[in-house]
Amino acid sequence: MPLLSTRGRRTAAAAVLAAAFVASAGCADFDSQQSTADQGTFSEVPSEMYRPQAPTAPESPDDQGGDPPTGPCVDPNPSVIATCLDQTAGVRPADAQGKTTYVAERVTGKIILSKRYGPQRAVATVPVDGSGDGGLVDFELSPTWLEDQMIFALITTPSDNRVVRIAPSGSVKPILTGIPKGATGNMGSIAFTGPDTLTVATGDAGDPGAAQDRSSLAGKIFEINPNQPAPKPDVLASGLGSNVALCRDPDNGQMYVTDSGRAGDRLSLVTQKSLKTLWTWADRPGLTGCATGTDTISVAVGAKKRIDVFTKPDSANPVLTEPTADDVSKTYGAVGRMTTFGGAFQLATINKTLPGMKTESFDDRVAVHVPQGGSEDRT
Incomplete structure (x- = not known):
C-alpha cells in the first residue's frame, strides 16, 4: 500500500518547460518575513480536517438571474468562473460544488477568490520574486481553514524557495527556508495529506x-509538520525535474506527480520512499499539471494545448494504456494547474505565460471541466 494512501481526508499540480516562463518580478519586501522567523509557531491545529464550504461573497448577476454583464473580462463560456487573471499557478475549489475558486497569481503574489461574473478579491498577498518561473508557486488552505483562516504557500524569494504561512492579518511567517532556487526549475506543489502533514x-x-x-x-517530495518549529523534512522521493505538480486521489489518498526532467516527461505514483513511473512522453511536450477524477487521471500538456486522460490503474489493470487526448485548445488554450472536486476539476489557463500564445481579453481564466474519457472502458 503506498505511503500516503491512508493519510488525510480532504478532497483537494509542471508549467511547460521552465525556461518558457516570462521573467517578470513582483516588488517585495522580504525583511518582514525574516523578522518573524524567531517569534515561534502559531497555535497547533486541531485534528479535524477542513470541509469546503461556500465563502461569503456578494451575489453575482448569474445568481440573481439577471442579464450577464458585458465588457472585456466577460467570457461567455458558462464553465468559466474567473477571468482577467495575471499568470496563474495553484488553484483550489472554494466550495464543494466548484462554483467558486481560489487561484494564485504567480508573479503578483496574490491569491484571488472568484466566482462567475465576479466579484473578485485578493484574500492574501505575499511578497515574491516572480522572475523566471518563480513566484507564488502553490498554496493550500489550512486543514482548519474555517477556524483559523491560515494559508500555506510555496514561494520564491530573491535567495531561496520556501514554505510560508500567511495569517488572516496578512503577516507572512517562514516555515521552511533554504529550498534551492534557480533561474528555472522553481515550480513545485504542496498538499495537505494529514491534519499535521x-x-x-x-x-x-x-x-x-x-x-x-x-x-x-x-527535486524532492518530502513531508513536514508545518506547525512545529524548524520542521525536519522526511524525504519520500528524489530525482524530480522541473514543473513539478502533485495530484492526490481523494478516494484512496494515493499521490501522483508529474514532472519534466532528466528522466523525461512522466507521470509517477508516489510509493514508499520512491517513485513508480506510470507513463512517459517520448516527445517531451512539457507537462503543466494533473488532477484525478473518479476513474481517471488527467495530465495537462500546456504547449500542446491538450489534456491527456488515463483510466486509473487498479489491481486488475495496474499498467496504464494509451491516454485519450482531450483537446482544450479552442476552448481554453493552454492549461496549467488543475485541482479535483467530485468527478470534475478546476483548471487554470497559462496563456499569458507561454511565449507566442494567442490571448483573449479575458485571459487568464479558471474553469470547471469534466475529463473527456479515459484510456479504456471498464464498465
Whole structure:
C-alpha cells in the first residue's frame, strides 16, 4: 500500500518547460518575513480536517438571474468562473460544488477568490520574486481553514524557495527556508495529506545533480509538520525535474506527480520512499499539471494545448494504456494547474505565460471541466 494512501481526508499540480516562463518580478519586501522567523509557531491545529464550504461573497448577476454583464473580462463560456487573471499557478475549489475558486497569481503574489461574473478579491498577498518561473508557486488552505483562516504557500524569494504561512492579518511567517532556487526549475506543489502533514514537491532549480543529492531539497517530495518549529523534512522521493505538480486521489489518498526532467516527461505514483513511473512522453511536450477524477487521471500538456486522460490503474489493470487526448485548445488554450472536486476539476489557463500564445481579453481564466474519457472502458 503506498505511503500516503491512508493519510488525510480532504478532497483537494509542471508549467511547460521552465525556461518558457516570462521573467517578470513582483516588488517585495522580504525583511518582514525574516523578522518573524524567531517569534515561534502559531497555535497547533486541531485534528479535524477542513470541509469546503461556500465563502461569503456578494451575489453575482448569474445568481440573481439577471442579464450577464458585458465588457472585456466577460467570457461567455458558462464553465468559466474567473477571468482577467495575471499568470496563474495553484488553484483550489472554494466550495464543494466548484462554483467558486481560489487561484494564485504567480508573479503578483496574490491569491484571488472568484466566482462567475465576479466579484473578485485578493484574500492574501505575499511578497515574491516572480522572475523566471518563480513566484507564488502553490498554496493550500489550512486543514482548519474555517477556524483559523491560515494559508500555506510555496514561494520564491530573491535567495531561496520556501514554505510560508500567511495569517488572516496578512503577516507572512517562514516555515521552511533554504529550498534551492534557480533561474528555472522553481515550480513545485504542496498538499495537505494529514491534519499535521504537508507534502511538498520541489523542482530541481535547474540542477539535475541536486535533485539526486539527498542532502539537497531540490527535486524532492518530502513531508513536514508545518506547525512545529524548524520542521525536519522526511524525504519520500528524489530525482524530480522541473514543473513539478502533485495530484492526490481523494478516494484512496494515493499521490501522483508529474514532472519534466532528466528522466523525461512522466507521470509517477508516489510509493514508499520512491517513485513508480506510470507513463512517459517520448516527445517531451512539457507537462503543466494533473488532477484525478473518479476513474481517471488527467495530465495537462500546456504547449500542446491538450489534456491527456488515463483510466486509473487498479489491481486488475495496474499498467496504464494509451491516454485519450482531450483537446482544450479552442476552448481554453493552454492549461496549467488543475485541482479535483467530485468527478470534475478546476483548471487554470497559462496563456499569458507561454511565449507566442494567442490571448483573449479575458485571459487568464479558471474553469470547471469534466475529463473527456479515459484510456479504456471498464464498465
